[in-house]
Amino acid sequence: TKPSEVTPAILMKSYACQRRTPLKHHNSVLTDALEILALNAEFTKNEGRSVAFRRAASVLKALPRGVRTMDDLKDLPCLGEHSLRVIKEILDAGTSSEVEWTRQSEQFQAMKALTGVFGVGVRTADRWFREGLRNHLDLIHKSQKLNRAQEAGVQYYNDLNTPVTKKEAMVITVIVEKAVNDVLPGAIITLTGGFRRGKEVGHDVDFLITHPDEGAEEKLMPKIVNWLEDQGLLLYQKTTRNSYLENKDGPARPACNMDRFERCFSIFKLERSKLDSDTRIEDSSYNSGVTDGTQTHSGSTWRAVRVDLVVSPYSQFAFATLGWTGSKLFERELRRWAGQEKGMSLSSHALYDSKQQRYLPANSEEEIFTLLGLEYIPPSERNA
Ligand code: ATP
Numbered sequence: 001t002k003p004s005e006v007t008p009a010i011l012m013k014s015y016a017c018q019r020r021t022p023l024k025h026h027n028s029v030l031t032d033a034l035e036i037l038a039l040n041a042e043f044t045k046n047e048g049r050s051v052a053f054r055r056a057a058s059v060l061k062a063l064p065r066g067v068r069t070m071d072d073l074k075d076l077p078c079l080g081e082h083s084l085r086v087i088k089e090i091l092d093a094g095t096s097s098e099v100e101w102t103r104q105s106e107q108f109q110a111m112k113a114l115t116g117v118f119g120v121g122v123r124t125a126d127r128w129f130r131e132g133l134r135n136h137l138d139l140i141h142k143s144q145k146l147n148r149a150q151e152a153g154v155q156y157y158n159d160l161n162t163p164v165t166k167k168e169a170m171v172i173t174v175i176v177e178k179a180v181n182d183v184l185p186g187a188i189i190t191l192t193g194g195f196r197r198g199k200e201v202g203h204d205v206d207f208l209i210t211h212p213d214e215g216a217e218e219k220l221m222p223k224i225v226n227w228l229e230d231q232g233l234l235l236y237q238k239t240t241r242n243s244y245l246e247n248k249d250g251p252a253r254p255a256c257n258m259d260r261f262e263r264c265f266s267i268f269k270l271e272r273s274k275l276d277s278d279t280r281i282e283d284s285s286y287n288s289g290v291t292d293g294t295q296t297h298s299g300s301t302w303r304a305v306r307v308d309l310v311v312s313p314y315s316q317f318a319f320a321t322l323g324w325t326g327s328k329l330f331e332r333e334l335r336r337w338a339g340q341e342k343g344m345s346l347s348s349h350a351l352y353d354s355k356q357q358r359y360l361p362a363n364s365e366e367e368i369f370t371l372l373g374l375e376y377i378p379p380s381e382r383n384a
């Protein structure tokens with residue numbers, strides 16, 4: 001081969017937090033397939049396998065071009081034997097028999113449908129599957145006993161499974177800003193999650209709230225929730241108070257990836273009249289008086305949207321912002337990098353250096369990357 005024909009080797013770092021992963025990439029056929037297998041591994045409680053497939057998919061998302069031959073994968077990290085076999089099959093035949101079989105299996109489809117109900121996790125879905133339930137309609141018809149979250153999940157099933165658009169996220173941002181500034185002037189509201197990474201749609205809208213006066217944010221969530229409820233804007237909410245300081249073993253509790261902020265998992269009632277009229281006319285699927293028993297309301301004046309609210313003290317705001325921006329794999333890789341490569345533990349509250357036996361404070365995401373010895377990756381490139 002002439003030197004000019006040699007494609008330059010791609011230097012692919014092995015942790016997702018060392019790489020730039022844009023939202024749009026060139027290998028979605030392959031990554032969709034690997035992510036089916038990852039999801040199926042999650043459904044069968046095989047976490048190790050699931051992460052392995054997700055890491056493999058994530059490497060392909062970071063490639064500057066589409067994979068055409070197995071040669072294109074030379075020297076890439078995180079591609080295990082199983083992932084390589086699936087990729088090869090797709091490159092050779094267009095599809096992978098394992099992926100197609102999985103996709104169509106009764107268990108996979110039922111687990112996907114059941115975990116698609118708000119308030120239903122893998123464990124519950126698995127139990128229901130073994131009891132013979134297959135989808136959200138079975139939950140109604142077989143009078144399954146549901147908790148309050150799951151009731152709401154069934155009731156608003158169609159809306160909650162309709163992707164939230166950026167425009168809807170912006171309308172909700174305006175509402176949340178109004179609510180928060182009314183109950184605590186000077187508070188800072190940040191849109192986090194997928195929308196901060198530049199996604200066009202999401203399954204929910206995530207907000208992080210803080211105030212420059214440390215302590216001013218305490219007990220803020222109940223006030224926000226009351227304000228929203230008074231305006232008739234909430235269809236469901238579950239508020240959890242801050243448990244960060246309740247832990248006797250010291251604050252960060254790094255091994256646990258659930259954080260301990262004051263938070264609220266909610267379902268907003270979004271008036272359609274708040275959206276521009278052109279969307280309203282175009283999108284006729286919007287609350288069209290669905291009759292399958294999952295939505296009790298009729299008419300099309302509003303829709304249900306999942307919203308997550310989190311309140312953080314100012315001193316933890318940078319860590320909370322980093323922790324709630326995602327993607328989930330990016331977060332996981334950040335924590336793994338901190339632990340395995342730096343002897344540190346990172347959470348959405350703090351960064352602890354085990355060697356120095358002290359917390360390392362930070363005022364911005366950039367500072368946290370620096371403390372971790374990583375190049376700064378902006379939110380739009382964290383779509384690992
Ligand atoms: P989507 O568009 O599907 O909503 P997303 O990336 O916004 O995608 P979310 O499930 O909303 O996904 O999560 C957003 C971020 O919040 C993720 O980075 C996740 O790590 C973090 N997160 C979600 N739930 C928790 C939790 N219980 N504790 C700590 N962090 C969480």
Ligand code: MN
Nearest residue numbers: 193194204206
């Ligand atoms: Mn989200």
Ligand code: MN
Nearest residue numbers: 193204206308
């Ligand atoms: Mn969320």
